[in-house]
Amino acid sequence: MQTALRRVFSKFDELGAARQVYLWWRDEGLPFPVRRIQPRAHPIVWVPVSYRLVYQALRHPIYAGAFVFGRSHTTRALDPETQRIVVRRGARRGMKDWPVLIQDHHPAYICFEQYLRNQERLRKNSVMTGSSTDESHAGAAREGRALLQGLARCGHCGRRMYVNYGGQRSARTLQYRCSRIRALPAAGAECQLVGGKRIETTVVEAFLAVTVAAGAEAAALAAEQTRQESDAVEQAWRLQIEKAAYEAQRAERQYMTVEPENRTIARELERRWNERLEELEAVRAKASAARVQRRPLTEEELRHAQELGGNLGAVWNAATTMVRDRKRLLRALIDEVQVRTDDKHHRVRIVWKGGAATDREVVRLRHSGPLHTTAEEVVELVRTLARDFDDAQIARVLHRRRMRSGLPPPGWESLPASALRRWPRRQRPRSSQHAHPDR
Numbered sequence: 481m482q483t484a485l486r487r488v489f490s491k492f493d494e495l496g497a498a499r500q501v502y503l504w505w506r507d508e509g510l511p512f513p514v515r516r517i518q519p520r521a522h523p524i525v526w527v528p529v530s531y532r533l534v535y536q537a538l539r540h541p542i543y544a545g546a547f548v549f550g551r552s553h554t555t556r557a558l559d560p561e562t563q564r565i566v567v568r569r570g571a572r573r574g575m576k577d578w579p580v581l582i583q584d585h586h587p588a589y590i591c592f593e594q595y596l597r598n599q600e601r602l603r604k605n606s607v608m609t610g611s612s613t614d615e616s617h618a619g620a621a622r623e624g625r626a627l628l629q630g631l632a633r634c635g636h637c638g639r640r641m642y643v644n645y646g647g648q649r650s651a652r653t654l655q656y657r658c659s660r661i662r663a664l665p666a667a668g669a670e671c672q673l674v675g676g677k678r679i680e681t682t683v684v685e686a687f688l689a690v691t692v693a694a695g696a697e698a699a700a701l702a703a704e705q706t707r708q709e710s711d712a713v714e715q716a717w718r719l720q721i722e723k724a725a726y727e728a729q730r731a732e733r734q735y736m737t738v739e740p741e742n743r744t745i746a747r748e749l750e751r752r753w754n755e756r757l758e759e760l761e762a763v764r765a766k767a768s769a770a771r772v773q774r775r776p777l778t779e780e781e782l783r784h785a786q787e788l789g790g791n792l793g794a795v796w797n798a799a800t801t802m803v804r805d806r807k808r809l810l811r812a813l814i815d816e817v818q819v820r821t822d823d824k825h826h827r828v829r830i831v832w833k834g835g836a837a838t839d840r841e842v843v844r845l846r847h848s849g850p851l852h853t854t855a856e857e858v859v860e861l862v863r864t865l866a867r868d869f870d871d872a873q874i875a876r877v878l879h880r881r882r883m884r885s886g887l888p889p890p891g892w893e894s895l896p897a898s899a900l901r902r903w904p905r906r907q908r909p910r911s912s913q914h915a916h917p918d919r
Contacts, residue, residue, distance in 0.1 A: 481513040505529045544595035545588025549580035621807035634658040635820025636671040717767035724763045728756040
């Protein structure tokens with residue numbers, strides 16, 4: 481049990497999110513220890529893992545060696561309709577409002593300072609509680625394709641930039657929008673709305689450039705970490721088998737010591753013995769299946785991993801690298817990305833862990849006008865010819881004069897007659913209010 485609880489905190493330090501710890505635990509197929517409250521005893525049982533169990537282990541201060549009383553309280557109020565029924569509601573207290581908090585009360589799995597850091601990380605990862613304008617944390621790395629989610633910050637007002645997707649549903653455009661309008665609704669217009677693709681490309685190029693020298697060392701550390709994790713999981717299954725074998729041997733001893741005359745008791749003890757034997761075989765089968773699925777890396781695979789360590793760009797662009805993994809790589813080195821936009825450039829400042837900064841400039845791409853424009857002289861000529869000629873004759877005249885239309889295809893012979901008649905109405909430029917931001 482102690483090994484399992486220590487593994488909860490170590491995996492949380494590694495993965496950074498309670499849900500990721502739960503998913504890892506579930507994929508490994510390991511059970512989770514739980515103490516059952518019964519009238520005469522409080523036995524520890526092993527159950528399938530759930531997110532609630534992992535989250536409670538991370539939240540409870542008892543694992544940090546602290547004795548706590550009064551983490552929640554009950555309020556009583558009269559029902560507003562009957563004025564007789566007492567309504568009781570439980571509510572959580574903040575740590576500063578706990579009536580009793582005794583640190584170093586008993587041996588701990590983690591120190592209390594680590595517990596506080598874990599609580600802060602859980603709070604930062606939360607998206608279902610708190611104000612939507614809380615900019616004190618970046619949040620957990622999620623599945624969305626915005627690599628700078630939680631890292632982008634407005635260079636004009638200093639507030640965080642949140643992810644926005646513009647355009648049609650068939651081709652959504654990644655954008656980063658300043659949160660000033662959220663924090664100050666009466667402020668009017670927002671600071672900036674920028675396209676994210678080219679800014680992300682610039683940040684990724686800078687990230688890959690600074691990690692070239694450390695690639696081989698990172699690959700060696702990753703191989704060592706993989707070996708240690710495999711050994712830890714193997715040890716967990718070995719302990720599970722040892723515990724199941726002990727329970728089976730204990731049930732056997734109980735059965736062997738019963739008097740033959742006590743047939744009812746003997747029958748019950750035999751049933752328990754058979755159950756423990758079945759549990760032992762089930763645990764051994766699960767351990768064997770997990771061992772096959774989690775086979776150690778061969779020498780060739782380790783050598784290939786070290787080669788990839790020197791070429792992090794190939795790993796970054798590999799189809800098997802998930803977006804969440806790319807975000808975690810960026811967050812390992814980058815503290816925030818400040819974006820400031822002027823008339824011609826996006827000025828990007830990458831603030832690294834430790835305070836160093838790298839400045840980059842991204843040239844803005846502007847549309848000079850509507851995407852499809854026909855010269856005004858062509859439009860006037862169409863209006864004049866329409867008084868005396870049909871659509872086919874007008875198209876031949878324009879083709880002979882080598883005049884081009886603004887709609888694809890540029891030739892006039894393939895232009896439908898209906899579009900030709902409505903041509904003056906199709907020349908209205910798009911409003912700047914609906915124009916796309918710079919890509």
